[in-house]
Amino acid sequence: MQLSNNPRVFIRRPIAEDCQTLLSLHRRNQDFHFPWTFPPLDESGCQNYIRRCQNDNFEGLLICCAHHHQIIGVVNLSQIFYRAFQSAYLGYYADAYFAGQGLMAEGLHLAINHAFYTLKLHRLEANIQPDNQKSINLVKRLGFRKEGFSPRYLQLNGKWRDHERWALTTEDWH
Secondary structure, eight states: OEEEEOSSEEEEOOOGGGHHHHHHHHHHTHHHHTTTOOOOOSHHHHHHHHHHTTSTTEEEEEEEETTTOOEEEEEEEEEEEOTTOOEEEEEEEEOGGGTTSSHHHHHHHHHHHIIIIISOOSEEEEEEOTTOHHHHHHHHHTTOEEEEEEEEEEEETTEEEEEEEEEEEGGGOO
8 A cells, every 4th residue: 555655756655565576675674774673584584574564653664666665764663652742763874775765755754644634633743863874864854843852862782872853843844
């Protein structure tokens, strides 16, 4: 099911049949993602991820090329809270083959629209390691503002890593 589109990319929810494609993307991009993110590298992990996308508090989205429908990136809205908070954490990663073409920015734009207008969230927060300048530049271009620094915020690959906290609210979204 295609959620929304623009001329170059569209987003959709992952389905069970995406498992092997995601696994291939993760394995192929392991060095590109290190040390920023660690997506599952085995079939069981990919299947668990796809099942997790069915939970009410987690929305996984695939960014796909409109021309050939290939998965070029992944966006996750996790720990979705409603009521007075209406917020989620935003995480994402791309296929290195498509890096530098603006496709990830376009896909994230669609995912943010989905978060704010379909899911009716008010705030998105992206926590990014300070040395991940490409990711920081991406959220800046999308209008996120830096809210702070969190030492030893998240454990990745067995190590507690510092993160910068970036956020965007519906009022600031263009």
